[in-house]
Amino acid sequence: MTAVFDPGAAAGLATARILDDTLNGSARGIVVDSPPGAGKSTLVVRAALELAAAGRPLMVVAQTNAQVDDLVVRLAEKDPGLPVGRLHSNDSDPYDKVLDGLANVRKSAKAGDLAGLDVVISTAAKWAHVKNVEPWGHAIVDEAYQMRSDALLAVAGLFERALFVGDPGQLDPFSIVGADQWAGLSYDPSASAVTTLLAHNPELPQHRLPVSWRLPASAAPLVSDAFYPYTPFRSGTDHGDRLLSFGVASDGSAADRVLDEAAESGWGLLELPARHTPRTDPEAVRAVALVVRRLLDRGGAATSERSPDPAPVTADRVAVGTAHRDQAAAVRAALAELGVTGVAVDTANRLQGREFDVTVVLHPLSGRPDATAFHLETGRLCVLASRHRHACIVVCREGVSDLLDEHPSTEPVQLGVTVKFPDGWEANHAVLAHLAEHRVRWGR
Amino acid sequence: MSLIGTLARLEAVESGRARPMATVRHRRLGDRPLVLVPLTTAGEAGAPLGALVGTDRDAPRLLAVAQPRDRDLRFAFLAELAEAVLPYIESYADVIEPAERSETDPGTGKKVKVETELCTDAAQLIVPSRAGIEFVRLLGRSMRFRRTAEDDPDTPYPAPARVPLLGRWLTHYGERARVPGSSLLLAGTDLLNRHWATGQSSLEDQHLGALLAWIDPPAGESGAEAALRAELARDAGGQLLCPPAGPATDPDFDNRLLAPAIEKYDRARTSLAAAEDGLAADARLAELTAAEREIRKLLAGVLRPTWDAVWRGLDLLRELPEGSRVEDRWTRDRWSFTGHRDRVRAGEPPQPRRDDAVTAARKLAARETAQAQLEAQEALDDPLVLAGRRLAGEAFLGEVTAVEMAYSESKRPSPRPLVTVRTAEQPHLGERVKVYRSLDGKPQTAEFAGYGPAEDDPAPALVLRITDRMGRGKEPAPGSVPEPGDVIAWTLFEHDQRGGPQLPDAEETPWTHGGPPGGVAAAERPDPVTTEDLL
Numbered sequence: 001m002t003a004v005f006d007p008g009a010a011a012g013l014a015t016a017r018i019l020d021d022t023l024n025g026s027a028r029g030i031v032v033d034s035p036p037g038a039g040k041s042t043l044v045v046r047a048a049l050e051l052a053a054a055g056r057p058l059m060v061v062a063q064t065n066a067q068v069d070d071l072v073v074r075l076a077e078k079d080p081g082l083p084v085g086r087l088h089s090n091d092s093d094p095y096d097k098v099l100d101g102l103a104n105v106r107k108s109a110k111a112g113d114l115a116g117l118d119v120v121i122s123t124a125a126k127w128a129h130v131k132n133v134e135p136w137g138h139a140i141v142d143e144a145y146q147m148r149s150d151a152l153l154a155v156a157g158l159f160e161r162a163l164f165v166g167d168p169g170q171l172d173p174f175s176i177v178g179a180d181q182w183a184g185l186s187y188d189p190s191a192s193a194v195t196t197l198l199a200h201n202p203e204l205p206q207h208r209l210p211v212s213w214r215l216p217a218s219a220a221p222l223v224s225d226a227f228y229p230y231t232p233f234r235s236g237t238d239h240g241d242r243l244l245s246f247g248v249a250s251d252g253s254a255a256d257r258v259l260d261e262a263a264e265s266g267w268g269l270l271e272l273p274a275r276h277t278p279r280t281d282p283e284a285v286r287a288v289a290l291v292v293r294r295l296l297d298r299g300g301a302a303t304s305e306r307s308p309d310p311a312p313v314t315a316d317r318v319a320v321g322t323a324h325r326d327q328a329a330a331v332r333a334a335l336a337e338l339g340v341t342g343v344a345v346d347t348a349n350r351l352q353g354r355e356f357d358v359t360v361v362l363h364p365l366s367g368r369p370d371a372t373a374f375h376l377e378t379g380r381l382c383v384l385a386s387r388h389r390h391a392c393i394v395v396c397r398e399g400v401s402d403l404l405d406e407h408p409s410t411e412p413v414q415l416g417v418t419v420k421f422p423d424g425w426e427a428n429h430a431v432l433a434h435l436a437e438h439r440v441r442w443g444r
Numbered sequence: 445m446s447l448i449g450t451l452a453r454l455e456a457v458e459s460g461r462a463r464p465m466a467t468v469r470h471r472r473l474g475d476r477p478l479v480l481v482p483l484t485t486a487g488e489a490g491a492p493l494g495a496l497v498g499t500d501r502d503a504p505r506l507l508a509v510a511q512p513r514d515r516d517l518r519f520a521f522l523a524e525l526a527e528a529v530l531p532y533i534e535s536y537a538d539v540i541e542p543a544e545r546s547e548t549d550p551g552t553g554k555k556v557k558v559e560t561e562l563c564t565d566a567a568q569l570i571v572p573s574r575a576g577i578e579f580v581r582l583l584g585r586s587m588r589f590r591r592t593a594e595d596d597p598d599t600p601y602p603a604p605a606r607v608p609l610l611g612r613w614l615t616h617y618g619e620r621a622r623v624p625g626s627s628l629l630l631a632g633t634d635l636l637n638r639h640w641a642t643g644q645s646s647l648e649d650q651h652l653g654a655l656l657a658w659i660d661p662p663a664g665e666s667g668a669e670a671a672l673r674a675e676l677a678r679d680a681g682g683q684l685l686c687p688p689a690g691p692a693t694d695p696d697f698d699n700r701l702l703a704p705a706i707e708k709y710d711r712a713r714t715s716l717a718a719a720e721d722g723l724a725a726d727a728r729l730a731e732l733t734a735a736e737r738e739i740r741k742l743l744a745g746v747l748r749p750t751w752d753a754v755w756r757g758l759d760l761l762r763e764l765p766e767g768s769r770v771e772d773r774w775t776r777d778r779w780s781f782t783g784h785r786d787r788v789r790a791g792e793p794p795q796p797r798r799d800d801a802v803t804a805a806r807k808l809a810a811r812e813t814a815q816a817q818l819e820a821q822e823a824l825d826d827p828l829v830l831a832g833r834r835l836a837g838e839a840f841l842g843e844v845t846a847v848e849m850a851y852s853e854s855k856r857p858s859p860r861p862l863v864t865v866r867t868a869e870q871p872h873l874g875e876r877v878k879v880y881r882s883l884d885g886k887p888q889t890a891e892f893a894g895y896g897p898a899e900d901d902p903a904p905a906l907v908l909r910i911t912d913r914m915g916r917g918k919e920p921a922p923g924s925v926p927e928p929g930d931v932i933a934w935t936l937f938e939h940d941q942r943g944g945p946q947l948p949d950a951e952e953t954p955w956t957h958g959g960p961p962g963g964v965a966a967a968e969r970p971d972p973v974t975t976e977d978l979l
Contacts, residue, residue: 028955092911093876128945149957150805154945156954177624177811187801187957189808200958278447329837329872 007236011211015043018207022047022138022163023054031144031194031206032165035233036223036386037214037355040165044142045074047163051138052082052118059136059159060121063143065089067353068121069096071142075119076102085114087122087130128154135159141193142166146352148173149196150189164194169227169386170352171379184416195418211236214355214389218266226430227382229422237305244358244390245310247299255287255294258440262358262391263300269435272442274399277367280330281397284366287442288320288395289334291360292343302357302390313390315342317357321384322347323364323375331362348383359388363396365428371407376424385431394435401432448832449641457643460666462658466639467828469764472627472774477568477758478532479504481750482579483743484691485512486698490586492521493693494743497528501755506747508740510709515601522587523604530606533567533613537785540564566774566781569617569629572652572689572754577631579691581618587611588794612794616784619795623811625773625818628781632689632757639761644671651675652753653686660760687746689753694746701742709735767825773818801957802950809944817941824882830933834869839935842867844926845905846896859920861910864896868903871936879908879934883924887939888913908934 021030034040044060048071051058062068065088072086073096086107088094099105106114111130114120120136124147139159141147145166156162172192179190186199198204212220213236220235244263250256254270262268270291272284300313320335322328325347332345344356348364361384364375374380385392409425422430445453452463476499485491491512496504505528509521543562546555571577588611590603617629637649642658648671649655657670674686683701684694693702712732719725799807823830823839833839842865851857873879873892880887889912896905915921926932951960 125945131946150808150947153801153805153954153957154947156956157948157952175808175812177808177815178622179808181622182799182804182808185798185804187804189801189805193956197956200956325872326837329870333870 005234007211007234010234011039011209011213011236014207014209015039015046018043018163019047019050021205021207023050025205027204028161029197029201029204030163031198031204032163032209033168033206033231034165034209035169035212035228035231036167036382037212038209038233039211039213040142040167040209041071041074043209044071044140044165045078047140048075048119049079049082051140052079056137057116058119058138058140059127060119061124061127061139061141061147061155062121063124063146065095065123067142068123069099072099072102072105072121075121076105080104082119083117085117085120087111087114087120087126089123089126124151124155127158130155130158133158137161139163140165143353144194144197145170145192146173147193148175148189149187149191149193152193152196153187153189164197166194168194168231169379169382171349171377171383180414183414186416188417208233210234213237215386216242216266216388216390219386219388219392222267222431222434223382223386226422226427226434227378227386241305242390243303243310244313245301245303247301248297250298253294254440254442255291256298258291258393259295259298259300261438261440262393265438266391267435267438268391268393269439270393270395270442271439272366272395272397274397275367276369277397279324280326281367282330283442284362284395284397285327285330285334288331288360288362289338289340291393291395292318292320292335293338293340295358295360296340300358304389313357315340316344319344319346319351319354319356319359319387321351321359321361321387323362323380327362348380351387352383354387355389356387357390359384359392361385361392361394363394363400365400365403366396368403371403371425373409373411373424376407376409376428378420378422378424378427381424381427381431396435401429404428404432445646446832446836448835452641453643456641456658456667460643460668461661462640462642462667464639464828465641466764466822466826468767468826469761470638470767470770470822470825470829471625471630471635471761472568472766472770472777473758473761474565474568477570478529479570479751479754479758480529480576480580481572481689481747481754482576482583482691483693483747484579485509486693486695488512490582491518492525492583492691494521494740494747495525496744496747496751497525499532501751504748504751506740506744508736508743510736510739511706511713519604519607522583522607522610525583526604526606526610529569530610530613536563536565536567536781540782561782563778563782563785566628566778568627570754570758571629571631572750573633573650574631575650575691576689577618577621577629580614580621580629584611584614584616584618585797588615589797608794609788612788613784615795616780620777620780622807623780624815625821626777626780626814627770627774628777632754635761636757639764642671643668648675652689652750652757656753656756656760660756685749686753687749689750690747697742697746702739705735705739705742709739711735767822769821769825773821776814800950800961801953802947805947809947813941813943816937820935820937820939820941823935823937824939830935833935833937834871837870837872838937839933840867840869840871841931841933842869842906844928844930844932846928847925850909857918859910859914859918859925861914861920861925862893863890863908863910863926865906865908865932865934866903867906871906871934873906873936877936878938879936880939881926881932881934882939883913886913888924890934 018032072084075084084105086095086105088109090109108114111133136159139162141162141164143166144164145168175190182188187196208231210233212233215235217235217239224232250260258268258270301310302313303310320331328345328347364380365371409423456463478499480497482495483493485493493512494508496506498504507521507524509517511517540561541564543560544557545560547558549556587607590608591599592605593602620626621629633650633652633655636655640659653674654671657674658667661667661670677685682696688694712735716728716732719728823833844863845866846864848862850860850862852860877892879890890908890910893907893909896907914924953960
């Protein structure tokens with residue numbers, strides 16, 4: 001009999017090692033790579049609680065205000081008595097009002113007001129303005145792969161040791177101006193914080209969370225093979241643990257058939273006829289909106305390990321992902337026209353770190369005449385294809401694989417820059433090949 | 445490419461003429477720019493072949509290297525270039541006005557105003573193309589670490605006196621050209637491409653001749669035809685009628701004309717060296733001079749069309765009035781110019797080969813701020829640019845239909861008037877998204893509060909809550925709240941840019957970025973002499 005993979009035990013072992021290094025290790029930094037939905041936030045909360053329990057003052061650096069507020073809420077849920085400081089900006093409405101209801105959370109725009117609290121949390125942008133304070137002994141840097149090297153430079157003087165947690169497969173940070181002149185330098189300010197950190201401190205311990213609790217068994221192998229070929233992970237659930245069903249039978253339309261396919265297999269590709277289109281391809285946008293509408297109309301219900309009874313797939317459990325903001329705006333308008341509200345529609349950048357039952361994705365290359373580095377970026381497709389717990393439906397024009405073949409990656413190779421594997425071209429092909437097995441043609 | 449850019453290109457294809465992308469000029473063009481048209485030697489990185497340089501369009505100065513592989517001749521060229529460029533730069537260095545700069549007082553850590561001086565104008569360099577800017581950088585890199593006999597009497601191959609100084613200035617200009625919106629060093633093609641859209645690909649837009657052909661085609665000819673001719677037409681001898689704008693030359697020119705001429709020059713030089721008596725030497729010297737003159741003539745022949753094209757491009761650009769916020773960006777260029785002047789005068793060493801971690805991060809932050817500022821300023825200066833942003837959903841024009849007074853909920857209520865705006869445009873508004881309008885040149889902020897009643901108008905009504913610039917009183921200051929009937933352009937992007945956070949000093953570079961750089965010992969040394977430096 002072969003050994004049975006026990007996801008809970010494997011994840012628990014990895015977490016125990018990380019916490020041991022954090023609390024008892026001697027290295028100044030620890031890096032934890034986490035695939036999508038592998039319990040990164042849970043790990044951050046646990047590490048924060050254990051450091052606080054050991055009496056070590058901690059600062060936490062997250063990238064967005066939403067992430068900061070989310071962490072504060074999670075910490076308060078786990079330990080309502082823990083004194084937490086929320087350092088915020090001077091803007092109006094700087095933090096989520098939910099925080100006002102938490103007794104032990106102190107909020108201030110001045111770091112001095114929060115001195116002495118067990119845990120102080122803020123965004124990297126706000127931390128960068130903190131000056132003339134006693135450095136913290138420990139820091140946790142969340143979403144470190146999405147943090148730019150120059151942002152780390154601005155805050156690294158505030159702490160002595162740090163735990164860096166993030167997902168290497170998601171979108172790299174970007175800059176709105178060219179930064180080629182620094183490419184290849186170990187401290188390239190436009191690179192990710194982890195790249196710079198490891199270039200200067202290669203000896204730091206690196207850990208990996210081996211189990212994705214979010215992705216279903218139907219998605220983890222594809223996402224792992226396509227985006228994390230050298231650091232594979234497993235799904236925490238098995239085939240059959242998660243089911244998606246509909247209260248209303250299919251009416252035979254393409255939208256319904258692709259929903260059925262996705263419910264059955266976890267993936268669906270709704271393919272529109274080949275055509276070069278503007279970015280906000282009206283037909284594709286309408287198809288996306290229609291699929292969402294039918295998903296809600298047909299009374300989707302999701303069964304998972306979380307509850308034995310089917311839970312209804314409501315609008316807040318559905319997301320639409322696009323590459324560009326104008327595409328998201330067009331989808332929002334199309335959904336409004338169909339009377340759908342409450343569905344998250346956003347770009348890959350803004351969907352990072354979020355989780356839904358079902359996602360509908362407008363393929364970044366759909367209808368394009370060319371494949372630019374932006375549209376080929378591995379992280380973009382990875383984010384879009386790894387937000388779902390049950391099923392992912394991709395809406396795309398036919399001919400993307402030909403487009404890929406006509407546009408091999410032509411980005412110049414920079415000396416001293418570690419080439420990222422897999423490249424977006426390869427990853428796109430891998431995902432397309434898999435999706436082709438779950439294809440439904442539009443209008444037929 | 446933006447949607448409006450695509451539209452303009454389609455229109456250009458249809459009409460056979462480039463379409464304007466701007467109604468004002470978004471870059472500074474000084475009264476007396478220095479135009480530099482450089483050429484480089486094929487297959488020899490950083491070996492200049494020749495250049496036309498000067499501020500007078502009718503009297504460019506021709507610099508030529510008869511044998512580009514001869515390093516003495518190369519140095520002579522660079523010395524001549526320094527003679528042509530440095531006096532021009534220096535003529536701006538001493539015309540100053542008093543100014544103030546804020547500095548951090550090392551004692552108290554507070555910002556204090558310091559009296560200083562600012563050059564009233566700055567030297568401006570124009571090259572034909574983006575590759576020309578790269579070449580300026582390369583020249584700067586190759587010169588600034590050179591040592592003169594004065595720096596070090598023992599240096600085996602001393603550089604002519606002013607060459608390292610020119611290298612430092614060209615490096616500064618090359619680096620400044622990377623700052624969005626700066627005008628110290630500009631490329632002709634970039635300038636034209638910013639203001640016009642042609643019907644050709646963006647790759648073809650890098651060809652100065654083809655670009656001008658689209659913008660200003662000869663009478664009776666379409667831009668496409670003229671551009672094709674500029675790219676391909678050759679004379680009876682097989683030479684391009686419109687030679688490339690450099691610094692690379694046309695291979696047919698190299699092979700058929702330049703190589704034989706250089707060979708002739710080499711032979712003349714060898715035979716002069718072998719001359720045994722004065723009479724023979726005189727004759728051979730005459731041969732050498734003739735060979736050199738021939739090369740100069742060839743180079744002048746391929747440089748002059750580009751020189752004239754650059755000036756023609758500048759003429760076209762000067763027809764556009766300057767945007768009102770260009771002056772603001774030019775002032776930053778003047779600060780940059782003055783700052784470099786001061787560093788040179790203070791005897792600081794040349795710019796290092798590579799930026800350290802803190803400098804790199806500072807530059808990137810400054811450029812990102814400059815980019816966002818440039819995009820905002822161009823849109824505010826130019827209705828056509830704003831139209832592009834409106835089409836992209838990043839701005840909208842709307843008529844105020846109603847204003848309702850409201851107040852904030854606090855101990856001292858401040859005015860928060862609700863303004864209803866009707867617009868047929870489709871801005872990407874979400875809950876509490878901030879929008880800005882220009883009020884007496886300063887931005888006023890409002891936030892999107894939702895959609896108003898639809899009524900009969902097909903254009904949706906947007907309700908905006910004004911949040912600032914209404915004075916300190918309970919009632920808003922007169923004129924600070926829009927009135928019904930006003931047609932106002934609102935933007936979803938900020939008009940001003942906040943600077944980023946202060947970064948640590950280089951000596952305090954944290955461990956994550958390799959710690960402080962190695963101190964004085966690691967300061968840049970001049971290039972060591974290698975075997976490749978010796979012929």
